[in-house]
Amino acid sequence: MRSQAFVVSLKQIAFIPASLLAIGLSSTAAFAQVNKLYNPIPLPGSYEVSDTLSEKDIPTGQGGFARDYMVTLKKGDNLAVDLSSESFDSIVTLLAPDGTTVAENDDGPDGSSNSLLFTRITEPGTYIVRVRSFGETGVGGFKLKVTRLQPVK
Structure with a gap:
């Protein structure tokens, strides 16, 4: 029982950083797109x-x-x-x-x-x-x- 709880907790911990990573990457991509549009x-x-x-x-x-x-x-x-x-x-x-x-x-x-x-x-x-x-x-x-x-x- 204890090992199952540990595995579930581990999956939750691994899921959160992956979500944050996806948000971070999409923000970076959006920033790069904006910079491409502005070219003095x-x-x-x-x-x-x-x-x-x-x-x-x-x-x-x-x-x-x-x-x-x-x-x-x-x-x-x-x-x-x-x-x-x-x-x-x-x-x-x-x-x-x-x-x-x-x-x-x-x-x-x-x-x-x-x-x-x-x-x-x-x-x-x-x-x-x-x-x-x-x-x-x-x-x-x-x-x-x-x-x-x-x-x-």
């Missing part, structure tokens, strides 16, 4: 791109869409990020390697709906330049240029 585009060596924002890009939750570009920056870099579009009201955001917003601009200083931001990088790493449309203004072509500014001597 590396900015070319010229740090300039002409592209098109489309309905296949990242939905913003406000009716518009966003596209992300990766750029590796060094501590002390002074940047100008210029985003222009004839098709939509643009917003440009610079995100730090930890995902926090470094800087953001909606409308440029010329009164247009294009975006222009200036910032200084305080930590080295891979940053995200996010191009997005304001509200439901949508999709279309745009030009993005990231310029490393040189100090005046």
